[in-house]
Amino acid sequence: MKNSIGREIPEEIIKDKGLFQGAFAHNERIIKAATKVKAVKPGEEKLLQSLEEAINKCNLKDGMTISFHHHFREGDYILNKVVDIIAAMGIKNLTLASSSLSGVHSPLIEHIKNGVITKITTSGLRGELAEEISKGLMKEPVIIRSHGGRARAIEAGDIKIDVAFLGAPSCDEYGNASGTGGKANCGSLGYAKIDAEYADKVIIITDCLVDFPNMPASISQEKVDYVVKVEEIGNPSGIVSGATRYTKNPKELLIAEYASKVITKSPYFKEGFSLQTGTGGSTLAVSRFIREEMIKSNVKASFALGGITKPMIEMHEEGLIKNIFDVQDFDLTAVESISKNSMHHEIDASFYANPHNKGCIANKLDVVVLSALEIDKDFNVNVMTGSDGVLRGASGGHCDTAACAKLTVIVSPLVRGRIPCVVDSVNTVITPGESIDVLVTEIGIAINPRRKDLMEIYKNGDIPVYTIEELYEKSISIVGTPDKIEYEDEVIAVVEYRDGSIIDVVRKVK
Template identity: 55%
Template structure:
């Protein structure tokens, strides 16, 4: 069958089940039911502190076929996922499903466990490195399931993704299971992606390298959700968690794109008191923030909030009074961690509060402007940030689809040609975010506005910006590079790409 985007989707996928085809960004909303949660009561005097990961696995009664989860706030510095899986393998457990909010190169040991049958399933919002490459080659028994950040929270809360045991890397934990992310040698800031796991998993284990006396202060995840606490030597390498200061690009092409993007935002009419904003951590995205900052100062505008994964540059704008508050699901650098620790208006949020479409209102619904990236964009404005030009998985939605759906103005910023390949194509290799959620594409060669946005097209006519159709942008790119050859892929499905509402927007096929 085909979904509403015309993508060919099987009705049933072995190892995944019956497929619900994507029917539109807001087609699958309404009344929903959240899952029941199994809780084992703690009695007075009972200790939660255990000696080893193995003891925790035994206490949680982990069996073959179970699903275990991890969060990714430690990013490429994470030790906990590998540490737990090593013990799982030693204990002879098989057919384990790993639900990690994201997977990074540091998690390469998973590949051998996939080959040996210890791991047979993976759920992730984003993946890069050896694990992503191995899955693309068909080395995982069952198709991986790729969520959005909000979609993962939705899946956990609805019971679509049932977690038997959540292992939460805790920069600080006390002896009764209260956790925070702002103290300790592996401090990473807010723990927004771990919160749904803590609330809905059958068993929850806090793994910490900074065990403190009860009670911890502050508390991000409360004791009522945590069954056991295990102290280890190290939960992660801080160098992989943060990279110091994330920097604005100095590339002239990136700066040109950023300046034009700020002019589009200004022309949209959204840049006024109460303005809300989210941008990524890339150099061009931060340059957009720098130009927006200049405009806000010039016009005397104070925004309501900045949101998302937060960088030091957004913190600077907040500290200068350009935003009244920050909603933070993940800190990207040391300055953001420090701000979250010290400023009460720099607030943490769970992944569900951030982007879950099946709750009483996500933060993304209140975004005015979102700046996004792209690997490919097709002539219908569909965007790929899941697979590379060779068909190999190299990313995933993360918050891409969530924020694009919620924001009043979702802007893609990208160079028109990357690696001698055009970014604008007839048909994306993989669709991550539907074109109906994308409003504008800004490249160094020109700007394309989604034909749905007739209001924005009229506003941009009053500017000197190089506005053109997406077909014209595509032609400019192909005149520079030639038309790329179509990627040859196998028929085997190696990953299912779920939209935020749990419907299937696309599938990823095995690379030849």
């Protein structure tokens, strides 16, 4: 069966999820899931001696669902440690509902082979684990959800978490946990907060036990069942992922300059505007170009949103951005800011981008700048699979913020290495073309034909304007038309749109 963007979805995959029919087609009222709560009486202690004891007390059994957050990214020590212990205890057939998975989580391969983990839902997959899953490691397809889509699924009960294992840089003996105040600080615990709210059992794992009360708390005591102190929860240097880098590449700087001009010449660049930028080389540089124009034009932003980086903090501390709404920190400058700047607000993933609550903050975005692995002639964007069809990315907040912002800008080189980035049809659709307004490359921009208002604005400016078809032809003229990837019928991953409908599937590469 085909969805509204023409993607073939096997009927057995659809089940009760429904096909993607448009960015806001599914907006029915949902009933929030309820959690099981066991009262803690005065004098009862939550602090336990080991993870094994905590797992036993949570009564974890075969077939249950466990969750983790990814705020430590490549520096995470929690997930592998916990799953190793669970495997040693003989528990099997678990669903892993991590907010994202990274290269550091390759030890999961053996636990999948041994039947400890049999289902996975996540936003991202990278490294050896992603490669093995792409080759057909799992019997059940992985479910890929955006950050807002994951929050929606948890609140709706589509993901029912039995036990959440949440690493916290500091915590007191009663469960007040924070992303700062320890030796492995990660800043915002925005993805962990939603797990703590809806999981039946919550275990906080920390390597820095502090005096009660540990305030202000990212996760407060009434959400927490048990606390376990371990030697190390993570390496804070792993927070700064490969995607978080400051570019000196002339091509990326030119893309950033064009993108900043697109934004500052738009009707949305005005006093009190709001913005989100990403973490790639070009997107980070956009923030710096916008800063210069904000100072020159005496324009200040009401808020910046999303995964927070050093440029945003610098603009905030200069008075150029009034509020920071922070679901995740991408560098240590952002981590440090959250505990010292009063207008730097820690938010959970539902507040950030859940499409089915009573108003996520993404709804108030004026401008968002996002990257792409590929974009096609219909403006559909892929940030999940590489040019070889292998999983190597993350849905993240891409489709969430693209759908909500008044101006969605994609920054991408025309060609990456010897691979075209503007293609006839992307391998995997994460964000539908209807949500994209402008593509910015190093040779110029393409405007979605839906946005005739923007075409009028930029037609006589100093930014070269092309059609998306012209950019496609230019990319092909440089590197040629790549051979089509050959796939088998087996579906190894199902891509949910933020509303829970199926926007695409990823098949096993031949």
